[in-house]
Amino acid sequence: MKVHYSIDTYKNIKNPVITVGTFDGVHIGHQTIIKRINKIAENCQGESVLLTFDPHPRKVILNDNSSLKLINTIDEKINLLEKYGLDHLVIHPFTKEFSRISPTEYVRDLLVNQLNAHHLVIGYDHQFGRNREGNLDLLNELSPLYGFKIDEISAQEINAIKISSTKIRNAIYDGDIQKTNNYLGHRFTLSGTVREGEKIGRTIGFPTANIDISDFDKIKPSEGVYAVKVNANNSTYNGMMNIGTRPTLNKKENITSYEVHIFNFNQNIYNQKITVEFIDRIREEKKFDDINALKLQLIDDQKKSIALLS
Template structure:
């Protein structure tokens, strides 16, 4: 996937475009992208997404912004896997937020992206004061030579699929429901780094991933599957949180893989959270922590044998 930072230099060829934050790339996003790729293929233009960094809610109200479901890299990887060929990432800053809807159309869509077809969600609003809507885009399309279509919401078991719905499922520890809305298990990617080697002292060596999600969308102990180390995902147990028993303060994902003994420092892996075992908690001493880790590993093994 080609990635363009900002819109000051136009992309090299006309595009079919989808606009959104695409946090988590859930089933609603997947439907939008599938339509985008189909239209681009039939019209001979490049399937492209326009997204923003940071999320507009992080810019306007950083203290109350929701937890991100996916990091910037994870989002781009998921979009590329869905067939998107290029992405334009616009820095969401004071100047960008001040663009009127008409200025956004002229500067970003027409000059920056040479848009020929635009696919948006049914709740899409844009421009200063969120005054831009589907009708305004249609009128602009007639003037500038692009077409516009709005996609309806995707509904699963009576629930509209949304990033906020995925966040609620994760916060509730309902991994199965989150997976139903995402179309796959919730996952986090990262590079395996060196930790304090406490896992080895406790009898459970771990692969440690520094997590860039801040705040975390969830914490706790989970049965997980890890991709990126072989032909098929490997089962294990993981703790996601700050590790209060050992005085941790930064989010860390610690993964213990069952029946696995390879040096994987530096490997980039994907951790899929398939079942929550319990909340993260503080233990009075290392012996209590070690006993609980053993119980967690046994519970995760039992889950995978069901």
């Protein structure tokens, strides 16, 4: 898959079959659309293309920088889309100026003149251009003029996608990882850079990698202990992760930390980026009477994690 951060690199694409959307989560509904554009591209000897936007349009139009949390970072989305066989991902900058172009300009200048649309796969309720004035009726009106075909994604399919996205976010907030992964069709992940911590865990036989998750927009699961897979140094390891304020150890109980204990692991990964794949939630976070009680609980958590990961 080729990623285009600029239209300038998008050249000589044969019979582009294009769909448009944020595709946050790249969940099973999105995967169905990707399969469709891949199949159409195969039949017309073309190439499949997803046009997406960064930042999320809602953050620009509504100036919503706090409430909207995304299932994927851009890097996570790129990795997933490549996995599902997309040929081209176009990440178009979404700005105030871009949001003000007319629907006809959007079709003529972007979809036709720049992306050279041969076939457009689009939702029945797709809206675009200034004040979201453009719709499927306009696309049907313009398609003979500009020579592209339209394949409509039905209301039933679009509604299923919207419901899935909402259910996935709610499941993540609830810490329901099994439901999350079932709706996604793949494992939910968190990525971040390993930073030095207080090193208390190693004194009781449970050293942890403290992860700095710098992406403010990334959705986070609820506090608790999780069985996980950890991708580090180009290898995958089993582990368990704690998300929370560490009430037994931490005096600053309003600060959430993300710590993963990697089983049978003794490497220096400070300042390296790692990715954590969530398998299941073991328990909620709780405060113990002392550090020995915490250690006994961690031993039990590890046994449960190993059982889930085996």
